[in-house]
Amino acid sequence: xxxxxxxxxxxxxxxxxxxxxxxxxxxxxxxxxxxxxxxxxxxxxxxxxxxxxxxxxxxxxxxxxxxxxxxxxxxxxxxxxxxxxxxxxxxxxxxxxxxxxxxxxxxxxxxxxxxxxxxxxxxxxxxxxxxxxxxxxxxxxxxxxxxxxxxxxxxxxxxxxxxxxxxxxxxxxxxxxxxxxxxxxxxxxxxxxxxxxxxxxxxxxxxxxxxxxxxxxxxxxxxxxxxxxxxxxxxxxxxxxxxxxxxxxxxxxxxxxxxxxxxxxxxxxxxx
Amino acid sequence: xxxxxxxxxxxxxxxxxxxxxxxxxxxxxxxxxxxxxxxxxxxxxxxxxxxxxxxxxxxxxxxxxxxxxxxxxxxxxxxxxxxxxxxxxxxxxxxxxxxxxxxxxxxxxxxxxxxxxxxxxxxxxxxxxxxxxxxxxxxxxxxxxxxxxxxxxxxxxxxxxxxxxxxxxxxxxxxxxxxxxxxxxxxxxxxxxxxxxxxxxxxxxxxxxxxxxxxxxxxxxxxxxxxxxxxxxxxxxxxxxxxxxxxxxxxxxxxxxxxxxxx
Numbered sequence: 001x002x003x004x005x006x007x008x009x010x011x012x013x014x015x016x017x018x019x020x021x022x023x024x025x026x027x028x029x030x031x032x033x034x035x036x037x038x039x040x041x042x043x044x045x046x047x048x049x050x051x052x053x054x055x056x057x058x059x060x061x062x063x064x065x066x067x068x069x070x071x072x073x074x075x076x077x078x079x080x081x082x083x084x085x086x087x088x089x090x091x092x093x094x095x096x097x098x099x100x101x102x103x104x105x106x107x108x109x110x111x112x113x114x115x116x117x118x119x120x121x122x123x124x125x126x127x128x129x130x131x132x133x134x135x136x137x138x139x140x141x142x143x144x145x146x147x148x149x150x151x152x153x154x155x156x157x158x159x160x161x162x163x164x165x166x167x168x169x170x171x172x173x174x175x176x177x178x179x180x181x182x183x184x185x186x187x188x189x190x191x192x193x194x195x196x197x198x199x200x201x202x203x204x205x206x207x208x209x210x211x212x213x214x215x216x217x218x219x220x221x222x223x224x225x226x227x228x229x230x231x232x233x234x235x236x237x238x239x240x241x242x243x244x245x246x247x248x249x250x251x252x253x254x255x256x257x258x259x260x261x262x263x264x265x266x267x268x269x270x271x272x
Numbered sequence: 273x274x275x276x277x278x279x280x281x282x283x284x285x286x287x288x289x290x291x292x293x294x295x296x297x298x299x300x301x302x303x304x305x306x307x308x309x310x311x312x313x314x315x316x317x318x319x320x321x322x323x324x325x326x327x328x329x330x331x332x333x334x335x336x337x338x339x340x341x342x343x344x345x346x347x348x349x350x351x352x353x354x355x356x357x358x359x360x361x362x363x364x365x366x367x368x369x370x371x372x373x374x375x376x377x378x379x380x381x382x383x384x385x386x387x388x389x390x391x392x393x394x395x396x397x398x399x400x401x402x403x404x405x406x407x408x409x410x411x412x413x414x415x416x417x418x419x420x421x422x423x424x425x426x427x428x429x430x431x432x433x434x435x436x437x438x439x440x441x442x443x444x445x446x447x448x449x450x451x452x453x454x455x456x457x458x459x460x461x462x463x464x465x466x467x468x469x470x471x472x473x474x475x476x477x478x479x480x481x482x483x484x485x486x487x488x489x490x491x492x493x494x495x496x497x498x499x500x501x502x503x504x505x506x507x508x509x510x511x512x513x514x515x516x517x518x519x520x521x522x523x524x525x526x527x528x529x530x531x532x533x534x535x
Contacts, residue, residue, distance in 0.1 A: 068506035100478030184373045
């Protein structure tokens with residue numbers, strides 16, 4: 001039993017990349033403490049303290065992992081001067097907000113571990129980056145890259161624009177968009193049915209994704225099949241909003257019970 | 273006897289005036305501070321801003337008309353849109369506009385385009401229209417320091433009757449503002465000097481920011497602005513909104529001016 005208790009992280013280490021408004025980190029901190037009794041540390045911007053030469057190297061590598069053609073996969077080649085300059089500018093600007101480049105998610109995670117989080121990652125910590133950038137992973141089923149809301153591992157990455165763009169909006173939204181209706185008008189028509197940039201519900205939604213990261217770290221499975229549980233792996237905005245905001249309960253009975261045990265440190269893996 | 277409206281001049285005087293005027297300007301601009309390939313909105317914006325600071329600036333345009341796609345918006349409809357903060361440039365140029373929804377503005381295409389062209393002319397920009405980019409001039413370290421050009425019609429006619437060699441124009445800096453084609457960058461790619469990425473799916477919300485953010489020196493001596501930026505770096509395609517063209521042009525100009533110590 002003590003072995004399993006050891007898998008409960010000593011702390012949440014929450015980093016941010018760029019200006020992550022509208023996420024309220026203090027609300028997240030209070031929630032996690034309340035829910036898990038695990039300590040929470042809100043760390044500085046992830047690139048804080050990187051040396052000039054590290055930024056140079058990281059920018060070079062970051063510029064190489066752009067997915068330009070999602071259907072073709074990652075085409076590794078020397079980056080252009082302008083691409084490296086863009087990455088340097090982005091790393092140096094802690095208030096960076098814009099996005100649109102799709103990065104190879106697994107390699108992105110690896111770069112973070114190699115540079116800004118070098119010697120900071122440890123199984124004892126649940127290290128989470130909340131980013132303003134887009135990440136994707138290759139899908140073996142349809143042989144193309146897909147946007148992701150999150151990638152779990154060391155560190156766990158939760159993408160704010162990913163939460164807006166990765167889960168699909170209602171089908172009619174895309175049909176009407178193809179028919180030429182301006183996105184501003186469609187957003188008004190479908191208001192509330194999907195998460196938008198600057199959405200005031202973002203903090204609430206991220207709570208569930210941080211819990212998925214925690215379950216990944218402890219149980220090696222971040223997801224639950226119950227659509228009402230925050231651990232549900234949503235592929236549609238409607239599913240995500242339901243699971244995170246409108247479910248019957250916050251966590252299904254099974255996961256609620258595990259959380260109770262985590263909180264009370266009465267771990268008895270595999271929770272039968 | 274009725275007085276004639278116009279002063280009488282002979283045909284030869286008209287011809288001399290055209291040839292003299294063109295030749296004088298052309299000789300002067302065979303060497304310039306800033307040579308811009310492409311006279312669309314981003315190229316005009318670069319030209320206007322650098323010329324205002326005293327740089328000797330020439331815009332090469334393959335068409336007879338200047339302005340590129342700025343005359344019309346999407347689907348050949350002559351309204352152009354810009355998103356916040358692009359309207360600030362419209363204001364600066366004295367172009368009337370209306371707010372459509374929060375942060376989205378619409379202006380009359382002909383009015384916007386003609387005002388921008390006039391602003392470039394007033395700033396001192398000169399034009400070589402009906403002139404097509406053919407190749408780059410490279411110096412030590414493959415630095416771009418000029419362009420090889422020809423008359424546009426030469427490329428439109430069969431080679432047997434248009435065997436006209438091009439000529440070269442030199443400049444301290446060259447700007448590729450040739451739109452999606454990115455002709456200058458592509459020429460460097462043909463020579464194996466750099467590799468472009470083409471452009472991805474249309475995604476107007478993000479592509480405007482990315483175009484501006486990636487505007488800059490793509491290769492020593494070569495600044496890339498406007499839609500050529502999207503092609504060079506494989507950014508999402510732009511929809512029919514022009515704010516990024518204007519702001520990209522402005523950023524390109526700022527980079528040039530900084531490099532030349534004129535900011």
